[in-house]
Amino acid sequence: MDDYLKSKFVGAVLGAAVGDALGKAVEDLTEEEVIEFYGDRIRDFVSPHPSSPAYGQLPEETSDETTIFRILLESLVESKGLDIKDFLNRLIDWYNREETHRYPDPMLLTAIDLLSRGINPSSHGLVSSSVEGILRSVAMGLFHYYNPELAAEGGKVVSLLTHRGNVISETSAILSALIAHLVRGDFLLEDFRERIRLIEKLKEYVKDEKVKKVLDKVSELLMESADLDTAIMTLGNGTFALEALPLAIYIFLSNLDNPEEALYQAVNSYGEFGGDTDAVGFLVGSMVGAYWGEEAIPYHLRENVENSKKLRELAEKLYELTEKQQLSLS
Incomplete structure (x- = not known):
């Protein structure tokens, strides 16, 4: 089995959790x-600000966004594939354990x-x-990395289970396909032209012209070398x-020379009026890990984030399952 591919799976999962844990504080x-x-932008696990929804959590703890992600990973691994009924039953079990909730999406x-x-x-x-959906x-995107089209359809299924609507359908397809392409290494993103080509590819997974226009804005910002505030x-x-995901894609693609900076920009993407920094952090962390592997996520963060070993x-088990399925199909 390919250790580099496995590193990308680990990087995407731990990167998502790290981004969530960092971003929840602000x-x-x-x-x-x-x-x-804090005196400066955050670059490490910190106690959540008193005005943050996460106030009272420990610095390294994640939000329910990572919890739902982990529940799906557990379902995929233990069911040896997507079993939507099993995933739902696990969600119901979590729902009934209210004492474990951390400001979940109503x-x-x-x-x-x-x-x-x-x-x-x-x-x-x-x-x-x-975006939580x-x-x-x-x-x-990881489970079907070998087939981005299938990944996009799978992303829709797991997201639309609880969050219905066209925006969820379109953006979940984009995210799943993007993760698959990053793991596969289909685009050499250090080349600026490849970044624009990737965005054009992502537009093929959606039907809504409004969504495509938002992706065009990402390309325009890249060509302008816009700063984070812009x-x-x-x-x-x-x-x-349709705010958090395009912003995350922009942050990731505008920091290909410094993936660690991409992560820090993501969790500090509050701007003048505040933002969903844990979701943007989750997204960018997963992208950085999926493209570069776990080494792109600072060691002390990926090792100390809540439930790191789990x-x-x-x-790793999801990677092994995916590779076994690939071998059985070949």
Whole structure:
């Protein structure tokens, strides 16, 4: 088995968790509040600011965004593939253990409650565009890395289970396919032209012209060599999936010469008005790890993030499962 590919699986999983843990400390804070409280942008695990939703958590702890991601990884590994019923049952079990929750997405809780009672969330008009609904699809990008088209479809399935809506469908497809392409190394992104070509490829996984136009904005910002503040003002940095995901893609692609800086920009993407920094951190961390491997994630962060050993084990088992399935098909 390819150790470098395995490193990419581990890097994507641990990178996502590290980005989440770092970013949770300053979620919803303004730049002024961050600098006043911490003295500078954050570059390590810190206690969450009193105004952060994560206030009271330990510095290295992750949010429920990583928890849901981990639950899907466990389901994939133990079921030896995607078993949506098993994934749902695990979500219901987590839902019932309220004492373990860490400021979860209210839409997620409502959807799981309805599903646990055999009710289709769509029948209650439950439509969401929260980026929290698509983060788990990183797992499908890994599991189906050998086939980005299949990865995109798998990402839709696991995301739309609880977060219904066109935005979720389109952005989960983009994220899953992107992770697959990064693991495969289909684009040599150190070449600027390849970055634009990657974005053009991602547009092939969506149908909505509005979504394609947002991806075009990412390309335009790259060609302008825009700074982070300009990117935030242009794309947004909120919970809306069509803000957080394009911003994360921009941050990743604009820091190919320094992946560690990409991670730090992501978790400090609060801007003047505050943003969903843990989600953006999760996304960029997963991209950095998927492209460069775990060595691109600072050692002390990937080793000390909550559940590091468990997440590494799941990533390695998912890689081994994927490779075995590949061998059986060849």
